[in-house]
Amino acid sequence: MSAAPISASEHTVAEAAEAAVTAAPTPELARKAAAADAEVGSTNSSEDSGSPDYVRVKLTSLGFVSVFIGLALSIFLAALDQTIVSTAIPAIAKEFQSLDKIAWIGTAFLLTSTAFSPLYGKFADIFGRKPTFMGAIAIFEIGSLICGVANSMELLIFGRAFAGVGAAGLFSTALIIISDIVSFRDRGKYQGMLGGVFGLASVVGPLLGGTFTDSLSWRWCFYINLPLGAVTLVVVFFLLRIPHESDSIMSKLKRIxxxxxxxxxxxxxxxxxxxxxxxxxxxxxxxxxxxxxxxxxxxxxxxxxxxxxxxxEPVIPPSMFENRSVYALLAIPLLLGGAFIGLIYFLPTYFQIVNGYTATNAGLALIPFLVGVVIMSITTGQLISRTGFLTPFFYIGSTLLTVGAGLLSTLTQDSARGQQIGYMIIAGCGIGFMLQTRILSIQASVTQANIASATASSNFFQTLGGALGIAIVGTIFNNVLASELGPQLSAFVSRNPTGVGSLPDALRNKALDGFSKAFDTSYKAVIPMSGLIFVIALFLKQSRTPRQQQSNEPAMVVAE
Incomplete structure (x- = not known):
């Protein structure tokens, strides 16, 4: 992408326009908005903000590439931190002798990252994209450092919670910035690439965590964030120039x-x-x-x-819901998060217990699933940018995910590896079709002033959906397993799940059959989640990306 740098006059105009659309609707701000619109119209009439080619913030080619790499690194950091610690948990439990508190390593991160997700959209509007993004990186880095130097389980848990606050901003603000520096026409392919980075980090995380734990120390699972975060901070600080309001800190704090x-x-x-x-x-x-x-x-x-x-200035502005499709476009990531995490959370357990894989090999066995997510996320972004279509990808993705979940529910201890790979690819492709579509659709359905809040809200609902998915699938799994195994065998498996292979043949076969039945039933719970996405998408009406007639109109997806 090639574009000229922002001139001083354009920078001033953009600041005035930003203030007008993000601050309280006072007469003075309305006057500034009108003046800004008039000046933009006279100085840059060839690029009105209603055009799919409109770019709110212009960067040089080198500046754009550098900033995009910085945004990709931030997504990589946040995604990596969610999975890298999984293979280090046994070593952490051993060092601190705190097996009873080990669940909080993941829980603390989940609680803060989810709870703070909807807040970053409004923070980006009030304080500006760049300061908010850099603040999120700084918080994430401090949290990672605390985890790395922790001398107790309590301090490690605190560090994870602190890092989660920053991680929430890395996801949301990166996508918000992309919407500022990339035209709507091209946004799909760049957000698709960020989705690919997310999937790549999810694959690399467990493998990298295992390597660090075996070769260096589990602490490097957190130290690795420091140099990567530092590079991102430097790139963003020097190269990202986004207009922001010049109000005092106190006046901004009052707007929260x-x-x-x-x-x-x-x-x-x-x-x-x-x-x-x-x-x-x-x-x-x-x-x-x-x-x-x-x-x-x-x-x-x-x-x-x-x-x-x-x-x-609400965290989630009611004006965001003037287009009725926004309700549907928040329900979709809730269901998508539940289906995605519900599937991927228990697949490693299937490979370890039913197939007898080691933890590392179970992580490797997931690669076909995640490759499907990554490749189709990138491909879908490209297709959206080329064709302008959005809603058809919900139909295709939900159909593939429904079929994939149904096929995965048929896996048994005798299933061939080819079946496992094929079924995971189908489910992964289904998710990949929808990951970027849900962001682009909601951004297209709100005004420019509400894009930040809408993006953050979509991420919040997807993360919340993941927690719901684990709860639903996990409850079904545990109930079916207990029913199939009986109290004594169930108690043994609960204490030593990887010890199933050491049981006598009759008990081992009963346990494996019980696990297969539990996986079968729990994966079927994903089918209605993905099926509901298809039904909800039917209420969205959108043929192709149109040109907006005015900059304050939502762009595309309208509820019937």
Whole structure:
């Protein structure tokens, strides 16, 4: 991509326009907006913001390539941190002698990264894309450093929670920045490449974590983030020039919706804790589980009331829902996250227990699934950019995912490796068709002023869907397994799942049949999730990417 640098006058105009669309709608801001629009029209009439070729922020070719590499590194960092620690957990538990707290290594990261996801969209509007992105990287780096030097399990868990706050911003803000520096026509292919980077990091993570743990130390699973994050910070600081408001820090802090932020954070934490521990440490009928879920529902209702009635600059602006398709386009990532994580979370367990693979080989066995995700994510981005179509990819992706989940549910201990590979590729391709489509669709359905909030909200719902998917699939799996194995064999497997191979032939076959039945039933739970995506997509009407007539109109996907 080649473009001229922003001139001083264009920079000033962009700042005024940004202030007009992101701040409270006062008469003074309306005057600034009108003046900015007039000046943009006179100085840059060939590139109106309604055109698919419009680019809000211009960069030189070298600057664009450098910034894109920086954004890709940030996505790689955040995705890597989610998976790299999985193969290091046994070594961490051994060093700190805290097996009972080991689940919190993942839980702490999940809680903060999910809860903070919807907040970064508004932070990007208030403080500017660049400061918000750099702040997220800095928080992530500090959290990684704390994890690397931790001398106790408690400090490690704190570091993971701290890093999760930054990781939430890395995903959302990177996609928001792409929407500023790339025209809508080309956005698909670049977001598709970022999706490919995410998939690549997911594949590399467990392998890299195992290598570090065996050859150096588990601490390098966190130290590796420091040089990569430093490179990203330098590139973004020197090369990314995005217009921002020149208001004082105090005036920006006053614009934050503190009440809405508190309620969405509290509600998400109350929902995620029982989803994480329900069916394992807590029974689903446990009073703690029930109370926290009820509290989450009440807090989300209060959050909605605050956003609609009281907030001046809401975390999730009600104006974002003027296009009814936004409801559907937030339901889709919720279901997609549940299907994606629900499948990938238990596949390694299948390979380890039913096929007798080691942890490393189980990670390698997942490569066909993730290759399908990566290749189709990149390919779909290219196709969207070339054709302008969006909704057909939901139909294709949900169909493939439904078929893939159904086929995976038929796997047994006697299934051939070719079957496993083929089924995983089909499911992976289905997910890849939809990963970037869901972001591009929601960005096309809101005004320019709401793109940041819409992008962050989509990421929030996909992450939340992942937590729901694990809870649903895990509960079904555990219930079916307990029913198939009986109390004594179930208790043995619970204490030593990888010891199934050491059982006498009759008990081993019973255990393996029980696991196969549990995987079969739990994977079938993914079928209605992906099927619902197809049904929801039917309510979206969009033929091809049109040219907007005005810059303040949503672009494409409209509910019927």
């Amino acid at each position: 919706d503190y009440l809405g932020t508190f309620f969405v954070f509290a509600a998400t934490i109350c929902l995620l804790i029982p989803l994480e521990f329900g069916g394992k440490d807590w029974a689903w009928s446990d009073w703690r589980t029930i109370i926290m879920i009820i509290a989450a529902i009440v807090l989300y209702v209060i959050f909605a009331v605050v956003e609609v009635k009281f907030a001046v």
